[in-house]
Amino acid sequence: MQTSSPVLRRLLPGGPGQRRPPPATVARVDLDRLLGTWYEVARLPSLESDGPWTDSVDVTVTYAQDAAGRITVQTASRNAKGRMRRSEVNGRVQPADESGAKLILRFFGLIRGDLWVIGLDPDYRWALMGTPSRKRLWLIARAPRIEPEAYEQAMAVAAAQGYDAVRVKLTEHPAAKH
Numbered sequence: 001m002q003t004s005s006p007v008l009r010r011l012l013p014g015g016p017g018q019r020r021p022p023p024a025t026v027a028r029v030d031l032d033r034l035l036g037t038w039y040e041v042a043r044l045p046s047l048e049s050d051g052p053w054t055d056s057v058d059v060t061v062t063y064a065q066d067a068a069g070r071i072t073v074q075t076a077s078r079n080a081k082g083r084m085r086r087s088e089v090n091g092r093v094q095p096a097d098e099s100g101a102k103l104i105l106r107f108f109g110l111i112r113g114d115l116w117v118i119g120l121d122p123d124y125r126w127a128l129m130g131t132p133s134r135k136r137l138w139l140i141a142r143a144p145r146i147e148p149e150a151y152e153q154a155m156a157v158a159a160a161q162g163y164d165a166v167r168v169k170l171t172e173h174p175a176a177k178h
Helices: 006-011 148-160
Strands: 036-043 056-065 071-079 085-095 102-107 111-120 126-130 137-141
Touching: 111 148, 126 148, 137 148
Parallel strands: none
Antiparallel strands: 036 056, 036 137, 056 071, 071 085, 085 102, 102 111, 111 126, 126 137
């Protein structure tokens, strides 16, 4: 039974009002292979990236290891609604468990978030990452675009894990060399 009413969807079996198990992660992530620069290929829209005054394009995520051995993360983007102004956010990443598939992100010393790897190309060409709440999802890759088959595979994983894959938005990379 399909319904467009958010109230009814919460009450129907399987709707947002029912608790469902958390998404499954990949079995293992080699954090050394995660290091380097990734391009955001697609994302679930969010207020920070797709709000009334924001349209994030040329989004990159760079994971690095500092001198103390900690993993840092830098997310950089340009705002297509703001004269292509560049912005970046820096933080730290730590594994939440020994699998490396559940990560804890910390920004500004105040903001903490969980980021789970739910899909991963065996050769680390792309990774599908989401929050356990399923409200946020990112497809990142080593290049600004991936093969259509790989994109479809990632979206099938997202949908199977309960993410709203239909709403996923491709990220534009106008500055990338084609």
